Amino acid sequence: MTADTTSTRELWSIDARDPRKVWAALKPALDGTGAAILPHPASPSGLPETVPANVAVIVETSGSTGRPKRVMLSAEALKASAAASDELLGGPGQWLLAVPAHYIAGINVLARSYFAGTEPVMMSTRDFTAATFVEAAAQLTGERRFVSLVPVQLARLLESEEAVAALSTFQRILVGGQSIPAVLLAAARARGLAVSTTYGSSETSGGAVWDGTPLPTAQVRLVDDRIEIAGPMLAEGYLDDPRRSAFSFRLQDGVRWYRTDDVGELVDGVLRVRGRADDMIISGGVKVSIAEVETAVRSLPGQADAVVVAAPHPEWGEAPVVITTHAIDLDVVRQSVATQLSSAAAAPARVMLIDEIPLLSTGKPDRLALATVVLK
Template sequence: MTRELWSIDARDPRKVWAALVPALEGTGAAILPHPASPSGLPETVPENVAVVVETSGSTGRPKRVMLSAAALKASATASDELLGGSGHWLLAVPAHYIAGINVLARSHFSATVPVMMKPTGFSAETFVAAVAELKAERRFTSLVPVQLARLLESEDAVAALASFARILVGGQSTPIALLAAARARGLAVTTTYGSSETSGGCVWDGTPLPTAQLRLVDDRIELAGPMLAEGYLDDPRRSAFTFREHDGIRWYRTDDIGEIVDGVLRVRGRADDMIISGGVKVSLAEVETVVRTLPGQSAAVVVAVPHPEWGEAPIVITTSAIELDALRGAVAAQLSAAAAPARVMLIDEIPMLAAGKPDRLALASLVLK
């Protein structure tokens, strides 16, 4: 049995909301929210699929993740348990992000109507105006790190953020300094880890949601639970490789490596970000984390380049000049000599994807020119 699939213009979150509710209730077509007209979209999907989420494709070709209403409800229910019950949600991220879909789905399952910001023109002023529309005392929102950083620059926005019972921050790694600054202002910030394949964040502050499971297989993070996706649309081979059953449990094999310290997950970076430099394993994500703690380097990006002596080496791409020896010393002191960047590349502007993440493919190409 199949179900009709509609592409919905995600530039207007009200259209996504209007189509998502019947999709979740099983009375309407499945939807693929998208900021443009996606190509190659089939007319139907399996009957139990309610939402298809297209990934950003930051490290390769985009994937179309199929989510059931049951998976989104399981995510919402587990989230409510940690949040201490339902509340009024503010949609501040684009409605084609899994985080945005989650805000809408949680609102539906708690029988509330979210306040919806348009994703274009996000600013402290528009955020404060949207917060004023929230009616309930218990209020929640999801942000990406760059939004949180922008809001912390405004006293009015900080006051608005302080009215939230919980602020979820995810979509990418949250800089330690940014998280500390938000919490120092008394903000109830929780970092989330997950993906479209897990109906969004299913690990909060390093701990799985009540119905989620976490394990490491050769340092690779794997996740399980009722919030897992059905697989990838029209891609059975990738689905079979990524979603695997073991001892009766279906696991999602992520592209990330991590470690568990005192019962808390620490994401070390992407598996394909691990390089061998001079015979030593180096995580580009860990190098980037250290670099971003240095003055003026909060937006710096670290990529790998071939090196005639070491095989591969990290280099730092930044818009703010920094002395190489000081940079190498800081990284070597916290990680290892092999992790010390080989050079610094200064550019005018970091290219970004629509999802608000650095375009690492474009940066890697730029370095190799």
């Protein structure tokens, strides 16, 4: 599907710091009686007054690097994503919103609630703690309960017995937004928690691949190792950016594919994401995935927020560098990463300790800023 440019509708910016405002504006946006919305934690600039009539929601995202993208999603795409998700979940239920309402994961929670005719419980994400999560979970009244989290939230909740008890009442816990360390996933499942990993983006209406398997109406393929996704949940394209839209969304043999920024591999139909295409480096003549190194580092105690970037190295050309707010011995990191990835070339060259990890408006690490820090 491509954007309908023959008619338009108004576009409103909605203050996403209050998820109730997003929820109130999303419902008429989805049923076609209200304006399209762009949830945002600030006041975005350069917005047009109108958008194509079939666009219901715009999600602004910059990913990990690059200039902001404004992804146009139709009500049909969000509905298709919700319907396919319900099929895997065994039917609709009540959702707890625990991620920001301007993230695609947050929009998805609200959209699923709308299409299911249920009322979500919305918690503040600015002071997310185990205690606030437990308090919010206690407000759920539905028998079937679901929640979406990012890995660092799950790690924080596993440290609290009360939070683990609350998590055990959920029929499914979706974890996405970034790669989840294998040890964290294993720890959650060892506690009996029904955790599923999700992979997707704003361009795919959120998670289109669960536990390595595409949603029932989605397709996944690899083109030169680059992951591509097709299905009715794809976005219309990018707002006021036809060139980028044409590059990322391509029609082939009657199927419209979204070309992601990630590389991966398919083994018996199961997708394994290796990381961003531009995160692959050559260190000492060996290809190394920065994303895989970061996942390995984050599996170490106290390193859930650590970030790994590439930096020039006088001997190896490039090498991974760990940036963290919690001190850790370099030899410990090198040995652990080399063992986990079965590659000495993947071992980080150094560890940098900083006071705070700079973040983008999306909540993801600002890798461009961190790369600058490494070069100083």
